[in-house]
Amino acid sequence: MGTQSTTGRANQKLRTRTAIVQAAAELSRTGQEVTMPEVARKALVSEATAYRYFPDLLSLLREAIAGQLPTAAEALRPVAGSADPVERVAAATEFLLRHVLARQGVVRAMIAATVVRPAEAAARPGLRFGLIDHALAPAAESGAVGHAALDQLKRDLAVVVSADALFSLIDLNGLAPEDAISSLLHTATTLTRAALRDDRRAESSDGPGTTAHLEMAD
Structure with missing residues (x-):
């Protein structure tokens, strides 16, 4: 009898936990604000119950959206x-920004949580760096951009191809979402073209003619 009772409680706990995670996952797909009280309401449990299973919203959201993000490929x-x-x-930038816009409630919640707890930032699920790496992979493999220039470009793009940049333009600059996306798309492609152009100029200046000149000077 005791074993059956224990098993029943364990099953009930699992059902409750699953309901909370599913509620958070469903809310994350709506783009609406995601809070622990709203998750609890949707899961038909009390807020106190939700906090018994998850110590904070960030830990719940990490589990809720696991598997929802596409790969860079x-x-x-x-x-x-x-x-x-x-x-x-351009494709990576537009994909990320539209993905963020469609799920901005959960993205904003995760940014807010990691701003006050920076040690948790590395555990925040994200697409940005993987998308940038994948977008520039052919250039890296072909040597179209030098190693140092490529690393700098990736850092530059990480500032622009981001939820933070999108929300800054919408919330602080007052741009409409489509205008904000267009602005960041323009910046990302401009940075990329400039990196390609500057790297080619650098290669030209270090070309055979320059080397020969230096050898003659020696």
Whole structure:
């Protein structure tokens, strides 16, 4: 009898936990604000019960959205056949920003949680760095951009291809979402073109003619 009772309680706890995670996952897909009280209401449990299973909203959201994010290759499938860094960066930028906009409630909640707890930031699920790496992979493999220039470009793009940049333009600059996306798309592609152009100029200045000149001077 005791074993059956213990098993029954364990099953009930599992059902409650699953209901909370599912409620958070469903809310995350709506784009609406995601809070622990709202998750609890949707899961038909009290807020105190939700906190018994998850110590904070961040830990709940990490579990709720696990498996929801596409891989970088899936996200950039439309440009899989292209080796053009500008085209690939444009596709990565637009995909990320539209993904963020569609799920802005959960994204805002996770940003807020990690701003006050920076040690948790690394555990925040994200697409940004993987998308940028994948977008620039053909350029890295072909040597179209030098190693140092490529690393700098990735850092530059990480500032622009981000939820933080999108929300800054919408919330602080007052841009409409579509205008904000267009602005960041313009910046990302401009950075990419500039990196390609500057790297080619650097290569030109270090070309055979320059080397020969230096050898003669020696």
